[in-house]
Amino acid sequence: EVQLVESGGGLVQPGGSLRLSCAASGFTFSDHYMDWVRQAPGKGLEWVGRSKTGANSYATEYAASVIGRFTISRDDSKNSLYLQMNGLNTEDTAVYYCAREAGEWLDRHYYYYGMDVWGQGTTVTVSS
Amino acid sequence: DIVMTQSPDSLAVSLGERATINCKSSQSVLYSSNNKNYLAWYQQKPGQPPKLLIYWASTRESGVPDRFSGSGSGTDFTLTISSLQTEDVAVYYCQQYYSTLYTFGQGTKLEIK
Numbered sequence: 001e002v003q004l005v006e007s008g009g010g011l012v013q014p015g016g017s018l019r020l021s022c023a024a025s026g027f028t029f030s031d032h033y034m035d036w037v038r039q040a041p042g043k044g045l046e047w048v049g050r051s052k053t054g055a056n057s058y059a060t061e062y063a064a065s066v067i068g069r070f071t072i073s074r075d076d077s078k079n080s081l082y083l084q085m086n087g088l089n090t091e092d093t094a095v096y097y098c099a100r101e102a103g104e105w106l107d108r109h110y111y112y113y114g115m116d117v118w119g120q121g122t123t124v125t126v127s128s
Numbered sequence: 129d130i131v132m133t134q135s136p137d138s139l140a141v142s143l144g145e146r147a148t149i150n151c152k153s154s155q156s157v158l159y160s161s162n163n164k165n166y167l168a169w170y171q172q173k174p175g176q177p178p179k180l181l182i183y184w185a186s187t188r189e190s191g192v193p194d195r196f197s198g199s200g201s202g203t204d205f206t207l208t209i210s211s212l213q214t215e216d217v218a219v220y221y222c223q224q225y226y227s228t229l230y231t232f233g234q235g236t237k238l239e240i241k
Binding site: 035037044045046047050061063064097099102106107109111112113114115116118119120121 | 129162164166168170172176177178179180183184187189219221223225228229230231232233234235
């Protein structure tokens with residue numbers, strides 16, 4: 001069964017740090033771009049960032065709202081994705097989802113077309 | 129960033145009736161080299177993660193019922209549920225992947241009238 005399981009959420013004070021983990025199973029983790037998406041209480045979805053594959057130098061990209069504070073990394077040997085969050089503020093309070101990017105080969109090119117596997121999420125609360 | 133705007137914010141439709149949700153992007157998400165619209169639709173039920181329904185604006189994900197369909201091109205897109213079922217009550221989001229910095233619409237809450 002294809003599965004993503006997040007962990008590491010909790011209560012943290014403003015200015016604090018937290019590291020989230022996402023354990024993948026049931027698919028070849030190293031072949032896929034992996035993303036973090038968050039959802040503040042009662043709000044919509046916000047893309048946080050992605051980790052590309054080793055074939056793409058494990059490059060990362062981030063939303064403007066988290067650049068310089070959040071760092072995404074991965075360990076393909078452990079089938080795991082991570083989100084290191086520093087300088088947290090109350091606006092970072094959210095459920096954080098790990099998601100797999102879907103892709104397909106078309107005319108000898110590989111195209112990504114969204115996120116087809118999601119974890120159940122882990123809750124991060126930033127409060128004093 | 130590409131801004132995605134959905135309408136309406138909420139919608140109430142009778143069982144068996146058609147539901148239509150619109151999504152507009154601040155710039156075209158049609159990629160000329162492959163003539164594909166980089167637009168996806170997701171369904172999120174309460175307490176659950178989002179589920180990919182449609183990609184390339186009109187391709188249904190495997191296992192998605194055929195009452196769900198997507199249409200549109202360039203900057204204007206539509207998700208249609210042809211005959212609303214009780215299990216379709218959810219919030220629906222559009223998302224562009226034309227820019228590598230993905231963005232979502234604000235969501236449309238669909239309820240039973």
